[in-house]
Amino acid sequence: MNSSGLITKSIRLNPDENDRLKQISELEGLSEAAIIRQFVIQGIARHRLEQVIAAYERGEVDLSAGATYAGVSVYHFMSELEKRDISTATETERFMDGLKTLVETFGGSDALRQTLGYS
Amino acid sequence: MVKQSASLDASFWINICVGGVVNFVTDYFDLFTTNIVAKEIRYPLDVLKMKSQTAVLFDSWVQTGTIVIQDPIEPVNWFQDGENTAIALAKERNWFLLMDDANPYHRAKSAGLKVVGSSEFCVLLYDHGRITYDSAGKAIQQTHASKRLKRNALVLLEELKRHKDG
Numbered sequence: 001m002n003s004s005g006l007i008t009k010s011i012r013l014n015p016d017e018n019d020r021l022k023q024i025s026e027l028e029g030l031s032e033a034a035i036i037r038q039f040v041i042q043g044i045a046r047h048r049l050e051q052v053i054a055a056y057e058r059g060e061v062d063l064s065a066g067a068t069y070a071g072v073s074v075y076h077f078m079s080e081l082e083k084r085d086i087s088t089a090t091e092t093e094r095f096m097d098g099l100k101t102l103v104e105t106f107g108g109s110d111a112l113r114q115t116l117g118y119s
Numbered sequence: 120m121v122k123q124s125a126s127l128d129a130s131f132w133i134n135i136c137v138g139g140v141v142n143f144v145t146d147y148f149d150l151f152t153t154n155i156v157a158k159e160i161r162y163p164l165d166v167l168k169m170k171s172q173t174a175v176l177f178d179s180w181v182q183t184g185t186i187v188i189q190d191p192i193e194p195v196n197w198f199q200d201g202e203n204t205a206i207a208l209a210k211e212r213n214w215f216l217l218m219d220d221a222n223p224y225h226r227a228k229s230a231g232l233k234v235v236g237s238s239e240f241c242v243l244l245y246d247h248g249r250i251t252y253d254s255a256g257k258a259i260q261q262t263h264a265s266k267r268l269k270r271n272a273l274v275l276l277e278e279l280k281r282h283k284d285g
Binding site (some may be wrong): 003006016056059061062063064067073074075078080081082085086087089090091092093094095096097098099102103105106107108109110111114115 | 120123127129130133134147155156159160162163166167171173203215219220221223224225228231234235236238239240242243246247262263264265266267268271272275278279282
């Protein structure tokens with residue numbers, strides 16, 4: 001660990017990867033080390049997000065906890081779930097129950113009752 | 120029609136905002152939420168310093184007293200410490216729970232809560248003549264729900280329209 005608290009890691013790249021890194025470094029106006037660091041940080045964040053999304057899909061976390069673990073907003077987390085089209089087994093049941101609850105509480109037309117299968 | 124008190128979760132708020140039906144919610148519910156949910160909704164403003172519409176509107180509704188912030192006395196711990204405060208609040212006060220998160224649904228239901236999501240709220244608004252069929256469909260499409268849920272909600276909406284049209 002150096003005086004800034006950062007730990008040095010070394011990596012090996014093949015010539016192609018090395019050329020690409022050089023190009024990105026020149027394009028971005030940042031040192032190769034800074035670019036590598038940026039990529040590692042982004043990669044860790046992406047990996048974390050994927051892990052949390054998988055946990056959400058398994059029903060192990062809710063949206064709030066998922067967003068917290070992934071280090072993103074609930075809005076962002078919901079967008080990522082939508083992008084990946086993650087659906088849970090209970091959502092259609094939740095929708096139907098919710099609609100019945102609304103009709104029982106606030107009333108609904110005969111057409112809606114008929115649609116919901118009320119006799 | 121008697122308005123009901125409801126505990127608001129971030130997921131429902133975000134979806135009714137992006138769906139463009141947020142202004143109808145207070146016709147049906149008196150809104151309450153917890154500090155943790157408020158923090159989740161305010162995340163873009165507080166952490167990202169980004170003026171997101173959902174966060175800005177939430178703030179203005181809190182300032183005008185349209186949304187009241189109240190914390191439950193005892194937070195539940197169904198998933199993680201400190202989470203699900205919206206559920207805990209609804210449970211303690213016997214209020215509706217406005218939530219679009221499917222994972223804690225069964226636990227909320229088994230606690231006897233009445234849970235309502237944004238997609239069914241859009242369908243009700245259409246049924247009550249508050250919005251058109253097209254607006255309801257558009258609102259459902261704009262939410263962050265999964266394709267399957269959107270498809271099911273849109274199929275039901277279409278069926279409802281057919282019954283209404285005779």
